[in-house]
Amino acid sequence: MRNAIALGDGHVVTTDNSGGIGEKLHDVVAVPDRVTAYFAARVALLEQWAAHADPIAVLIHNFSGEESWAMYVAGVEDVFRESNLDSPKISGSTETNMQLLQSAVAVTIIGKQRVVEEVAELEWYAYGTPLVGNEVLERRGEIASLRLIKEAMDNGLIQKVWPVGSKGILAEYRKLMGDPLVMIEADVDIHSSAGPSTSALLGINVDNIEKARQLLGGQLYKINETNSLRNEI
Template sequence: MTAYRNAMQLGDWIVTTDNSGGIGEKMDDLVAVPDQITARFAARVALLEQWAAGAEPAAVLLHNFSGDASWDRYCEGIRDVFDEIGAAMPPISGSSETNMSMRQSAVAVTLLGKQTVESSESTGDWYTYGTPLSGEEVLTKGSEIASLTVLDEARRSGLIQRLWPVGSSGILAEWRAITEDPNRLVTSPLDGTCSAGPSTVVLLQMDSEKRAEAKHHFGSLLHPLK
């Protein structure tokens, strides 16, 4: 098995990031949502990538290209993510583009974290938790999104061995990255090629003996991968 590929490791530090463009409150944005929601989902992806790399966030860098007026709203969105898991908000720093007025919103959220669990070989059954969603679906089908609270409880209790977020490439592409086999196939009740947007679905590895406990903890959004 490979370590999580979307994280950069610098000694004990792990760096993860996610960005959004054309999503926000500007007139020319392709998806119209509050800036707070845009930042919340970007921070969500970066946090899941921290967990996938065995790290805990210690600081946030906010890259704001939408203007000064968006800064506080973006910070509130990031705060929402840490409130969701009942964690203290890490310190935030960053920069806003104020010299040029952008016609569309653009933002990036970078998390710097300390690695607490090193990547290692593990065995167990693989599952998906959540539903692949993107665009407007993310706003209208919130009950199908993998819960950060549920995931945090599972990883802290030792229920899950590994966590691997799924993004725009879809379940099948991430499965092939995990197995390091570009031709590997997988059977799932979910669409394996559908974009999961801001990691609305994640891959989880768990001990086969904990199957009943996992089903109880994650509920109907948990599906086996075969």
């Protein structure tokens, strides 16, 4: 279940945070607070999907000051709107006693797992280009689309979702497969950070590959396993 924490009774919690990204003078990456919250919520939502869960509540942990709260909420709502989902109730807290020099926010999602039929034969693809920092803003057309992922899930084209984080596609694939030595090839950078999950690993039923390609377009990259490092030890 990747980075989701099971709470019992099918409930899971996922979270992501951002620091030094926002509208404060000393931020490393200058973007609107709404964009910062969008990408934090994006990661947490993808983690929910990886756990086969549907969001039921969102918490925002705001360390940037009261003036950022409304835009953080708007950014979270943007994620659900893009995914064609109703936004669940949003709550949280704001640090008002201390003024930080840099922006800081975390978005936590609580979800409820659904029953999913296991599919024996899946092929794995990377969807979206690994991007980080200002690349995320400059190359948004290369980012994995939440709307299309959700549509593919609803249509039964995708059986499993696994977000890619800062360690890159290879590291996430190894974690997914439970094999720290497996090696892969793909027509995309498998080592670079994917920042706020600009890329995701998708498990696609072999019977649905062409339909998935038609829906997801050119940002879909087949993952091919090569010889394991074990063969070289």
